[in-house]
Amino acid sequence: MDILKQRILEDGIVLDGNILKVDSFLNHQIDTHLLDDIGEEFYRLFKDEHITKILTVESSGISVACAVGRIFKVPVLFAKKGNVKTLDEATYCEQSYSFTKKESYYMNVSKKYLGPKDTILIIDDFLANGIAIDALLGIIDQSQAKLVGVGIVIEKEFQKGGKKLRQAGVRLESLARIISMENGNIIFS
Protein backbone atom coordinates (compact mmCIF):
# COMPACT_ATOMS: atom_id res chain seq x y z
CA MET A 1 0.00 0.00 0.00
CA ASP A 2 2.06 2.87 -1.38
CA ILE A 3 0.31 5.75 0.36
CA LEU A 4 1.00 4.07 3.72
CA LYS A 5 4.65 3.33 2.93
CA GLN A 6 5.13 6.93 1.80
CA ARG A 7 3.64 8.15 5.08
CA ILE A 8 5.90 5.86 7.12
CA LEU A 9 8.95 7.18 5.27
CA GLU A 10 7.85 10.79 5.75
CA ASP A 11 6.63 10.69 9.35
CA GLY A 12 7.92 7.50 10.98
CA ILE A 13 10.68 7.89 13.56
CA VAL A 14 13.11 5.05 14.23
CA LEU A 15 14.23 4.79 17.85
CA ASP A 16 16.78 2.57 19.58
CA GLY A 17 15.70 -1.01 20.08
CA ASN A 18 14.05 -1.38 16.67
CA ILE A 19 11.13 0.81 17.69
CA LEU A 20 9.21 2.60 14.94
CA LYS A 21 7.12 5.51 16.15
CA VAL A 22 4.16 6.41 13.95
CA ASP A 23 2.58 8.66 16.55
CA SER A 24 1.69 11.35 14.06
CA PHE A 25 -0.81 9.28 12.09
CA LEU A 26 -1.53 5.94 13.75
CA ASN A 27 -0.66 5.44 17.42
CA HIS A 28 -1.38 8.73 19.15
CA GLN A 29 -2.68 11.12 16.54
CA ILE A 30 -4.78 9.24 13.99
CA ASP A 31 -5.18 10.27 10.36
CA THR A 32 -8.82 9.36 9.81
CA HIS A 33 -8.53 9.69 6.04
CA LEU A 34 -5.63 7.23 5.91
CA LEU A 35 -7.64 4.98 8.22
CA ASP A 36 -10.43 4.84 5.62
CA ASP A 37 -7.90 3.89 2.94
CA ILE A 38 -6.54 1.15 5.19
CA GLY A 39 -10.06 -0.14 5.76
CA GLU A 40 -10.68 -0.23 1.99
CA GLU A 41 -7.45 -2.13 1.39
CA PHE A 42 -8.26 -4.83 3.94
CA TYR A 43 -11.74 -5.08 2.42
CA ARG A 44 -10.21 -5.64 -1.00
CA LEU A 45 -7.98 -8.39 0.41
CA PHE A 46 -10.57 -10.26 2.50
CA LYS A 47 -13.93 -9.36 0.97
CA ASP A 48 -14.76 -12.88 -0.23
CA GLU A 49 -14.23 -14.54 3.14
CA HIS A 50 -17.71 -14.06 4.66
CA ILE A 51 -16.28 -12.42 7.74
CA THR A 52 -18.75 -11.97 10.61
CA LYS A 53 -16.58 -10.09 13.07
CA ILE A 54 -13.28 -8.22 13.40
CA LEU A 55 -11.12 -9.08 16.42
CA THR A 56 -8.42 -6.77 17.79
CA VAL A 57 -6.87 -5.73 21.09
CA GLU A 58 -6.95 -2.41 22.91
CA SER A 59 -5.77 0.29 22.46
CA SER A 60 -4.10 1.08 19.18
CA GLY A 61 -5.76 -1.74 17.26
CA ILE A 62 -9.22 -0.29 17.85
CA SER A 63 -9.09 2.57 15.36
CA VAL A 64 -7.89 0.34 12.52
CA ALA A 65 -10.33 -2.45 13.39
CA CYS A 66 -13.25 -0.01 13.36
CA ALA A 67 -12.21 1.33 9.95
CA VAL A 68 -12.25 -2.24 8.66
CA GLY A 69 -15.45 -3.27 10.46
CA ARG A 70 -17.47 -0.39 9.07
CA ILE A 71 -16.62 -1.32 5.49
CA PHE A 72 -17.34 -5.01 6.06
CA LYS A 73 -20.52 -3.94 7.91
CA VAL A 74 -19.66 -6.24 10.83
CA PRO A 75 -19.02 -5.60 14.53
CA VAL A 76 -15.58 -5.12 16.03
CA LEU A 77 -14.60 -6.98 19.17
CA PHE A 78 -11.57 -5.83 21.12
CA ALA A 79 -9.80 -7.94 23.74
CA LYS A 80 -9.45 -6.09 27.02
CA LYS A 81 -6.14 -6.03 28.82
CA GLY A 82 -5.84 -6.77 32.51
CA ASN A 83 -3.13 -7.46 35.06
CA VAL A 84 -4.76 -10.49 36.65
CA LYS A 85 -5.91 -13.73 35.10
CA THR A 86 -9.68 -13.83 34.67
CA LEU A 87 -10.99 -17.11 35.99
CA ASP A 88 -14.74 -16.69 35.48
CA GLU A 89 -16.38 -19.05 33.05
CA ALA A 90 -17.87 -16.28 30.95
CA THR A 91 -14.51 -15.08 29.64
CA TYR A 92 -11.80 -16.34 27.27
CA CYS A 93 -8.48 -15.37 28.82
CA GLU A 94 -4.96 -15.64 27.37
CA GLN A 95 -1.64 -14.42 28.70
CA SER A 96 0.49 -12.07 26.62
CA TYR A 97 3.59 -9.91 27.05
CA SER A 98 4.43 -6.34 26.15
CA PHE A 99 8.02 -5.80 24.97
CA THR A 100 7.46 -2.04 25.17
CA LYS A 101 6.33 -2.11 28.79
CA LYS A 102 8.35 -5.23 29.67
CA GLU A 103 5.46 -6.83 31.52
CA SER A 104 3.02 -9.69 31.22
CA TYR A 105 -0.68 -9.04 30.91
CA TYR A 106 -3.88 -10.91 30.16
CA MET A 107 -6.30 -10.50 27.26
CA ASN A 108 -9.97 -11.03 27.98
CA VAL A 109 -12.88 -11.58 25.62
CA SER A 110 -16.44 -12.26 26.72
CA LYS A 111 -17.79 -15.60 25.53
CA LYS A 112 -21.04 -13.82 24.72
CA TYR A 113 -19.49 -12.19 21.66
CA LEU A 114 -17.33 -14.95 20.17
CA GLY A 115 -18.25 -18.54 19.36
CA PRO A 116 -18.19 -21.37 16.80
CA LYS A 117 -20.51 -19.55 14.39
CA ASP A 118 -18.10 -16.63 13.92
CA THR A 119 -15.73 -16.15 11.00
CA ILE A 120 -12.99 -13.87 12.24
CA LEU A 121 -10.48 -11.48 10.75
CA ILE A 122 -7.84 -10.34 13.24
CA ILE A 123 -6.68 -6.76 12.74
CA ASP A 124 -3.82 -4.99 14.49
CA ASP A 125 -1.59 -1.99 13.90
CA PHE A 126 1.83 -3.64 14.35
CA LEU A 127 3.33 -7.10 14.04
CA ALA A 128 6.78 -7.64 15.53
CA ASN A 129 7.32 -10.76 17.62
CA GLY A 130 3.68 -11.72 17.29
CA ILE A 131 3.05 -12.21 21.00
CA ALA A 132 -0.22 -10.25 20.98
CA ILE A 133 -1.47 -12.07 17.87
CA ASP A 134 -0.59 -15.41 19.51
CA ALA A 135 -2.89 -14.56 22.41
CA LEU A 136 -5.71 -13.56 20.02
CA LEU A 137 -5.24 -16.86 18.14
CA GLY A 138 -5.48 -18.65 21.49
CA ILE A 139 -8.77 -16.90 22.19
CA ILE A 140 -10.11 -17.88 18.75
CA ASP A 141 -9.01 -21.48 19.39
CA GLN A 142 -10.86 -21.52 22.69
CA SER A 143 -13.99 -20.09 21.06
CA GLN A 144 -13.92 -22.55 18.12
CA ALA A 145 -14.56 -19.63 15.78
CA LYS A 146 -13.16 -19.85 12.25
CA LEU A 147 -10.08 -17.73 11.55
CA VAL A 148 -9.86 -16.25 8.07
CA GLY A 149 -6.59 -14.42 8.49
CA VAL A 150 -4.63 -11.65 10.11
CA GLY A 151 -4.46 -8.10 8.75
CA ILE A 152 -1.58 -5.93 9.93
CA VAL A 153 -0.86 -2.30 9.09
CA ILE A 154 2.91 -2.40 9.67
CA GLU A 155 4.90 -5.62 9.88
CA LYS A 156 8.48 -5.56 11.10
CA GLU A 157 9.52 -8.48 8.95
CA PHE A 158 12.97 -8.68 10.53
CA GLN A 159 11.30 -9.81 13.76
CA LYS A 160 9.88 -13.29 14.02
CA GLY A 161 6.10 -12.79 14.28
CA GLY A 162 5.28 -12.80 10.57
CA LYS A 163 7.47 -15.79 9.72
CA LYS A 164 5.94 -17.78 12.57
CA LEU A 165 2.38 -17.06 11.40
CA ARG A 166 3.11 -17.84 7.73
CA GLN A 167 4.83 -21.10 8.68
CA ALA A 168 1.77 -22.04 10.73
CA GLY A 169 -0.35 -21.60 7.60
CA VAL A 170 -2.14 -18.46 8.78
CA ARG A 171 -3.08 -16.08 5.98
CA LEU A 172 -1.21 -12.91 6.90
CA GLU A 173 -1.69 -9.67 4.98
CA SER A 174 0.54 -6.78 6.02
CA LEU A 175 0.05 -3.46 4.25
CA ALA A 176 3.64 -2.34 4.83
CA ARG A 177 6.43 -4.88 5.41
CA ILE A 178 9.65 -3.44 6.79
CA ILE A 179 12.74 -5.61 6.30
CA SER A 180 15.25 -3.25 7.90
CA MET A 181 15.46 -0.08 9.98
CA GLU A 182 19.26 -0.07 10.39
CA ASN A 183 20.79 3.36 10.99
CA GLY A 184 17.30 4.82 10.93
CA ASN A 185 16.74 3.93 7.26
CA ILE A 186 13.41 2.24 6.72
CA ILE A 187 13.50 -0.35 3.93
CA PHE A 188 10.38 -2.16 2.74
CA SER A 189 10.38 -5.69 1.28
Add this chain to the structure above:
Amino acid sequence: MDILKQRILEDGIVLDGNILKVDSFLNHQIDTHLLDDIGEEFYRLFKDEHITKILTVESSGISVACAVGRIFKVPVLFAKKGNVKTLDEATYCEQSYSFTKKESYYMNVSKKYLGPKDTILIIDDFLANGIAIDALLGIIDQSQAKLVGVGIVIEKEFQKGGKKLRQAGVRLESLARIISMENGNIIFS
Protein backbone atom coordinates in the same frame (compact mmCIF):
# COMPACT_ATOMS: atom_id res chain seq x y z
CA MET B 1 -30.70 10.24 19.77
CA ASP B 2 -33.51 7.71 19.77
CA ILE B 3 -31.72 4.81 18.11
CA LEU B 4 -29.02 4.98 20.80
CA LYS B 5 -31.50 5.20 23.67
CA GLN B 6 -33.39 2.24 22.25
CA ARG B 7 -30.17 0.24 22.10
CA ILE B 8 -29.27 1.14 25.68
CA LEU B 9 -32.71 -0.02 26.83
CA GLU B 10 -32.44 -3.27 24.87
CA ASP B 11 -28.82 -4.23 25.54
CA GLY B 12 -27.54 -2.18 28.48
CA ILE B 13 -27.02 -4.03 31.75
CA VAL B 14 -27.22 -2.18 35.05
CA LEU B 15 -24.82 -3.49 37.71
CA ASP B 16 -24.36 -2.61 41.36
CA GLY B 17 -22.63 0.70 42.01
CA ASN B 18 -24.44 2.59 39.25
CA ILE B 19 -22.47 0.82 36.55
CA LEU B 20 -24.04 0.58 33.10
CA LYS B 21 -22.49 -2.08 30.87
CA VAL B 22 -22.87 -1.51 27.15
CA ASP B 23 -20.35 -4.16 26.22
CA SER B 24 -22.47 -5.52 23.39
CA PHE B 25 -22.29 -2.41 21.21
CA LEU B 26 -19.85 0.18 22.59
CA ASN B 27 -17.23 -0.88 25.14
CA HIS B 28 -16.10 -4.36 24.14
CA GLN B 29 -18.02 -5.32 21.04
CA ILE B 30 -18.57 -2.27 18.85
CA ASP B 31 -21.52 -1.81 16.51
CA THR B 32 -19.80 -0.03 13.63
CA HIS B 33 -23.10 0.98 12.03
CA LEU B 34 -24.28 2.67 15.24
CA LEU B 35 -20.84 4.29 15.46
CA ASP B 36 -21.42 5.91 12.06
CA ASP B 37 -24.79 7.23 13.25
CA ILE B 38 -23.15 8.64 16.38
CA GLY B 39 -20.50 10.32 14.23
CA GLU B 40 -23.20 11.90 12.06
CA GLU B 41 -25.07 13.19 15.10
CA PHE B 42 -22.01 14.88 16.58
CA TYR B 43 -21.30 16.36 13.15
CA ARG B 44 -24.81 17.80 13.05
CA LEU B 45 -24.31 19.34 16.49
CA PHE B 46 -20.82 20.81 16.03
CA LYS B 47 -20.42 21.23 12.26
CA ASP B 48 -20.22 25.04 12.30
CA GLU B 49 -17.44 25.21 14.86
CA HIS B 50 -14.41 24.93 12.55
CA ILE B 51 -13.01 22.03 14.53
CA THR B 52 -9.41 21.10 13.64
CA LYS B 53 -8.99 18.05 15.85
CA ILE B 54 -10.89 15.55 18.00
CA LEU B 55 -9.42 14.81 21.44
CA THR B 56 -10.25 11.67 23.41
CA VAL B 57 -8.61 9.23 25.80
CA GLU B 58 -7.77 5.56 25.35
CA SER B 59 -9.30 3.00 25.11
CA SER B 60 -13.04 3.14 24.72
CA GLY B 61 -13.14 6.75 23.52
CA ILE B 62 -11.07 5.91 20.44
CA SER B 63 -13.76 4.19 18.38
CA VAL B 64 -16.27 7.01 18.88
CA ALA B 65 -13.67 9.72 18.30
CA CYS B 66 -12.60 8.11 15.02
CA ALA B 67 -16.21 7.91 13.84
CA VAL B 68 -16.52 11.65 14.53
CA GLY B 69 -13.11 12.57 13.11
CA ARG B 70 -13.72 10.87 9.79
CA ILE B 71 -16.91 12.84 9.19
CA PHE B 72 -15.31 16.13 10.21
CA LYS B 73 -12.29 15.12 8.07
CA VAL B 74 -9.92 15.99 10.91
CA PRO B 75 -7.37 13.93 12.89
CA VAL B 76 -8.13 12.26 16.19
CA LEU B 77 -5.73 12.61 19.08
CA PHE B 78 -6.02 10.24 22.01
CA ALA B 79 -4.43 10.84 25.40
CA LYS B 80 -2.32 7.90 26.50
CA LYS B 81 -2.66 6.52 29.98
CA GLY B 82 0.34 5.79 32.17
CA ASN B 83 1.10 4.95 35.77
CA VAL B 84 3.91 7.44 36.26
CA LYS B 85 3.94 11.19 35.81
CA THR B 86 5.65 12.18 32.57
CA LEU B 87 8.07 14.99 33.27
CA ASP B 88 9.61 15.54 29.85
CA GLU B 89 9.02 18.92 28.29
CA ALA B 90 7.52 17.46 25.11
CA THR B 91 4.39 16.15 26.83
CA TYR B 92 1.26 17.61 28.44
CA CYS B 93 0.51 15.47 31.49
CA GLU B 94 -2.52 15.52 33.80
CA GLN B 95 -3.49 13.27 36.66
CA SER B 96 -6.81 11.44 36.60
CA TYR B 97 -8.57 8.69 38.52
CA SER B 98 -10.48 5.59 37.50
CA PHE B 99 -13.50 4.78 39.68
CA THR B 100 -13.80 1.41 37.95
CA LYS B 101 -10.21 0.39 38.68
CA LYS B 102 -9.96 2.49 41.87
CA GLU B 103 -6.56 3.88 40.93
CA SER B 104 -4.91 7.10 39.85
CA TYR B 105 -3.30 7.36 36.46
CA TYR B 106 -1.80 10.00 34.20
CA MET B 107 -2.93 11.17 30.79
CA ASN B 108 -0.24 12.15 28.31
CA VAL B 109 -0.48 14.10 25.07
CA SER B 110 2.49 15.04 22.92
CA LYS B 111 2.94 18.80 22.49
CA LYS B 112 3.68 18.12 18.82
CA TYR B 113 0.01 17.45 18.13
CA LEU B 114 -1.81 20.04 20.21
CA GLY B 115 -1.25 23.79 20.39
CA PRO B 116 -2.76 27.29 20.31
CA LYS B 117 -3.84 26.97 16.66
CA ASP B 118 -6.13 24.00 17.36
CA THR B 119 -9.90 24.13 17.80
CA ILE B 120 -10.84 21.05 19.76
CA LEU B 121 -13.91 18.91 20.27
CA ILE B 122 -13.53 16.44 23.13
CA ILE B 123 -15.30 13.13 22.55
CA ASP B 124 -15.79 10.31 25.04
CA ASP B 125 -18.08 7.33 25.50
CA PHE B 126 -19.24 7.97 29.07
CA LEU B 127 -19.61 10.93 31.41
CA ALA B 128 -20.15 10.17 35.09
CA ASN B 129 -18.10 12.13 37.61
CA GLY B 130 -16.20 13.87 34.85
CA ILE B 131 -12.72 13.10 36.19
CA ALA B 132 -11.39 11.98 32.80
CA ILE B 133 -12.87 15.03 31.04
CA ASP B 134 -11.33 17.29 33.71
CA ALA B 135 -7.90 15.93 32.84
CA LEU B 136 -8.52 16.47 29.11
CA LEU B 137 -9.62 20.04 29.83
CA GLY B 138 -6.41 20.52 31.81
CA ILE B 139 -4.41 19.34 28.81
CA ILE B 140 -6.28 21.75 26.51
CA ASP B 141 -5.62 24.58 29.00
CA GLN B 142 -1.93 23.80 28.99
CA SER B 143 -1.85 23.72 25.20
CA GLN B 144 -3.77 27.00 24.82
CA ALA B 145 -5.93 25.33 22.19
CA LYS B 146 -9.52 26.53 21.80
CA LEU B 147 -12.19 24.23 23.22
CA VAL B 148 -15.46 24.09 21.29
CA GLY B 149 -17.25 21.62 23.48
CA VAL B 150 -17.55 18.11 24.81
CA GLY B 151 -19.50 15.35 23.05
CA ILE B 152 -20.52 12.35 25.13
CA VAL B 153 -22.34 9.22 24.02
CA ILE B 154 -23.89 8.33 27.38
CA GLU B 155 -24.14 10.78 30.28
CA LYS B 156 -25.10 9.54 33.72
CA GLU B 157 -26.82 12.76 34.67
CA PHE B 158 -27.37 11.66 38.26
CA GLN B 159 -23.61 11.87 38.76
CA LYS B 160 -21.92 15.23 39.00
CA GLY B 161 -19.76 15.44 35.85
CA GLY B 162 -22.32 16.97 33.51
CA LYS B 163 -23.59 19.54 36.00
CA LYS B 164 -20.03 20.64 36.75
CA LEU B 165 -19.20 21.13 33.07
CA ARG B 166 -22.44 23.01 32.29
CA GLN B 167 -21.93 25.28 35.31
CA ALA B 168 -18.41 26.02 34.08
CA GLY B 169 -19.91 27.18 30.77
CA VAL B 170 -18.61 24.29 28.72
CA ARG B 171 -20.87 23.31 25.82
CA LEU B 172 -21.78 19.73 26.60
CA GLU B 173 -23.74 17.57 24.17
CA SER B 174 -24.69 14.11 25.41
CA LEU B 175 -26.54 11.84 23.00
CA ALA B 176 -28.24 9.88 25.78
CA ARG B 177 -28.78 11.40 29.24
CA ILE B 178 -29.69 8.93 31.95
CA ILE B 179 -31.31 10.44 35.04
CA SER B 180 -31.85 7.23 36.95
CA MET B 181 -30.92 3.55 36.92
CA GLU B 182 -32.63 2.61 40.18
CA ASN B 183 -33.68 -1.03 40.46
CA GLY B 184 -32.11 -1.62 37.06
CA ASN B 185 -34.62 0.62 35.27
CA ILE B 186 -32.92 3.02 32.92
CA ILE B 187 -34.72 6.37 32.68
CA PHE B 188 -33.65 9.11 30.26
CA SER B 189 -34.08 12.82 30.89
